[in-house]
Amino acid sequence: MELDFVxxxxxxxxxxxxxxxxxxxxxxxxxxxxxxxQVRFSYCVGTFHQLHLMVDGATGAVEVYNPDGWDHADGHGGLAAPSLPALAGALGLLARLEQRLTGSDTAAALEEFTALLGRLGQGPGDPDLWPDLLEEPREEYADPDG
Known part of the structure; x- marks a missing residue:
């Protein structure tokens, strides 16, 4: 799956x-x-620009790995989702809303995505990935006057 717009x-x-x-x-x-x-394992399930989304093999949580910080204890970029199904659901929502997010309905689509994300048990302020992920369509496509 590729969601180039984010x-x-x-x-x-x-x-x-x-x-x-x-x-x-x-x-x-x-x-x-x-x-x-090695006693713990994590698995990369995709990238968000240069960041890697890593499923923790013990907990199932999806964490953000920043390869620029691994050698000085700054590789942890926070939580992307509490589980792989939650991440897949959120990415599916993004795919479903892509045309609206990149069109003239960006603000309303972002609001809808945020509400639906909340129904998945995630919010734009909870996992550390979503504020950055939502910033790109907001800056790129949203009407600056709206």
């Missing part, structure tokens, strides 16, 4: 599969050169 891409998954990583390394809880056995 920078989401998971089109490489069928060919490449899930990228598996140690979240303790990614998120700076331990350094990669430590001689420890």
């Amino acid at each position: 920078g989401y891409d998971s089109t490489g998954l069928p060919e490449k599969g899930l990228w598996e990583a140690d979240p303790d390394e990614l998120f700076g809880r331990r350094t990669p050169d430590e001689d420890q056995t």
Whole structure:
């Protein structure tokens, strides 16, 4: 799935599969050169521009990984969704609303998306991904006078 208007891409998954990583390394809880056995796993389910959306293998939560910060304990970009089904539902809503979000109905479509996101148990202020994700269509397509 690709939602170019917000920078989401998971089109490489069928060919490449899930990228598996140690979240303790990614998120700076331990350094990669430590001689420890990996005990936790996370899996990349897509990217949002340069950020990776990683499903925590233990909790199922989808966390944001910023590859620019991994080596100085700043790789954790917050929560994207409480679960993979919640993320998939939200991305499905974005896909359904794309024409309105990128057309002349951006403000109303953003309001509808935010309300529906809340019904999925997420809000634009809860997971750390959504404020940034919603900012792009707001800045790019919304009527500055409206």
